Amino acid sequence: MAKTKSWIKDLAPRVANEVECIVDAFHSKGIEIGGVADKGGIGYMYAEGQLLVRDQHLGRVLEILDQPDEADLERTDPPRIRRVIAGVALLTLGPPAKGEQRTVPEALSLVDRRLGAGIAMPNHVMTVAGEVSGCPATEPQEVYDDIEPYPSVCPDNGGGGVLIYMADTGLLADTASHSWLAGVDIGADAGDPDSWDGTQPIPPYTGHGTFVAGVTRCMAPAADVIVINAFAIAGSALESDVVERLVAALGLGVDIFHLTIAAPSRGDLPIIAFEAWLKLLRQYKGVVCVVAAGNSGSRRPSWPAAFSEVVSVGALAGDWRSRATFSNFGGWVDVYAPGRSLVNAYATGTYACHVEPYQEQVRTFYGMAKWSGTSFSTPIVTGLIAARMSRTGENGQQAAAALLAEARSQAIPGVGAILLPCCTSKASATPAERCPSHQHRPRAC
Numbered sequence: 001m002a003k004t005k006s007w008i009k010d011l012a013p014r015v016a017n018e019v020e021c022i023v024d025a026f027h028s029k030g031i032e033i034g035g036v037a038d039k040g041g042i043g044y045m046y047a048e049g050q051l052l053v054r055d056q057h058l059g060r061v062l063e064i065l066d067q068p069d070e071a072d073l074e075r076t077d078p079p080r081i082r083r084v085i086a087g088v089a090l091l092t093l094g095p096p097a098k099g100e101q102r103t104v105p106e107a108l109s110l111v112d113r114r115l116g117a118g119i120a121m122p123n124h125v126m127t128v129a130g131e132v133s134g135c136p137a138t139e140p141q142e143v144y145d146d147i148e149p150y151p152s153v154c155p156d157n158g159g160g161g162v163l164i165y166m167a168d169t170g171l172l173a174d175t176a177s178h179s180w181l182a183g184v185d186i187g188a189d190a191g192d193p194d195s196w197d198g199t200q201p202i203p204p205y206t207g208h209g210t211f212v213a214g215v216t217r218c219m220a221p222a223a224d225v226i227v228i229n230a231f232a233i234a235g236s237a238l239e240s241d242v243v244e245r246l247v248a249a250l251g252l253g254v255d256i257f258h259l260t261i262a263a264p265s266r267g268d269l270p271i272i273a274f275e276a277w278l279k280l281l282r283q284y285k286g287v288v289c290v291v292a293a294g295n296s297g298s299r300r301p302s303w304p305a306a307f308s309e310v311v312s313v314g315a316l317a318g319d320w321r322s323r324a325t326f327s328n329f330g331g332w333v334d335v336y337a338p339g340r341s342l343v344n345a346y347a348t349g350t351y352a353c354h355v356e357p358y359q360e361q362v363r364t365f366y367g368m369a370k371w372s373g374t375s376f377s378t379p380i381v382t383g384l385i386a387a388r389m390s391r392t393g394e395n396g397q398q399a400a401a402a403l404l405a406e407a408r409s410q411a412i413p414g415v416g417a418i419l420l421p422c423c424t425s426k427a428s429a430t431p432a433e434r435c436p437s438h439q440h441r442p443r444a445c
């Protein structure tokens with residue numbers, strides 16, 4: 001374990017706090033996590049001893065790494081090769097026929113030299129954690145008891161008949177106390193709901209999925225929403241596991257896939273299991289995938305948001321006129337929406353901060369919280385897509401394309417295309433009629 005965590009010393013303190021929490025949580029499940037630091041931040045994180053390999057090159061990769069061939073492994077040690085999705089296999093490395101055991105970066109460097117980059121990749125850690133390049137940019141902040149959500153609940157039937165599938169941290173058991181979350185489901189494939197039982201201090205990452213679902217439902221109160229607990233290990237999961245869940249969900253008749261996850265990748269290359277899933281998704285006409293851009297405040301691509309097939313969402317600052325300092329940015333980000341200091345449903349109890357400079361500070365919550373991140377700008381966009389679908393009869397891709405065109409028409413120089421919270425059930429409404437906040441939104445001095 002000490003060797004596995006040695007790279008963490010090269011991280012900035014705030015990042016190291018998050019990473020240690022994640023690494024320790026995976027270790028408790030018997031999974032060792034390695035990583036590469038990059039200028040005080042995360043280069044990428046991965047499962048030790050595991051590679052994702054494109055199927056057509058699996059035989060050559062085994063040969064290059066001095067592993068038994070596929071037929072031998074299937075006969076003598078079948079668990080070492082697992083098909084994650086059509087076209088991509090998960091390979092667990094064993095001792096080579098000669099020489100010492102290679103680390104994941106060493107093995108990948110060898111494959112790159114022989115076959116080229118991107119043939120084999122790490123089994124990346126994907127997370128909703130803050131400075132690890134995921135989604136909440138802050139820890140949850142206290143608000144007064146009985147506060148209303150912000151943005152507020154739309155007073156119409158937006159989203160009726162639309163099914164949204166959210167891969168997140170699950171749903172808290174006490175969501176029934178919030179009227180705008182009535183009917184939100186954990187789904188048959190969701191695993192356990194958010195595991196916090198209310199008898200202990202609120203753990204890190206608890207309530208994330210509930211907050212995200214709450215923001216979505218404020219924009220689209222009648223949408224059907226499934227929130228699965230895909231990131232139960234300190235708000236994180238391995239790429240292979242997430243993709244397998246998403247493949248299973250394709251049979252549910254989903255209109256919008258909503259992913260509030262992010263990961264930097266080795267060499268900034270596309271993550272190959274998600275790439276295969278998006279290829280599969282193209283067979284499902286009209287379905288759209290909306291993804292958070294991440295919170296490193298960086299131009300560096302974050303995955304899966306950087307795929308051209310998805311709608312990637314960055315965050316606006318509190319003035320709704322500038323980019324939030326934490327938000328990732330660049331040409332791969334499609335649209336920005338408010339993501340600073342949103343208020344929505346959360347757990348009830350006490351929470352001890354674990355990230356500098358607030359470590360050990362205890363905060364008290366009464367079922368609501370203020371939170372910031374691209375995690376929370378993203379459900380605004382998802383909710384607006386769902387509301388438009390029910391208003392116009394468009395499918396998910398059509399509604400997303402129309403909203404992105406609207407966003408580009410009101411782009412802010414130096415920021416990009418923007419979408420702001422708005423509500424109406426009137427199909428013929430103009431943008432100004434639908435979104436009076438466009439005319440009165442906060443402006444920079």
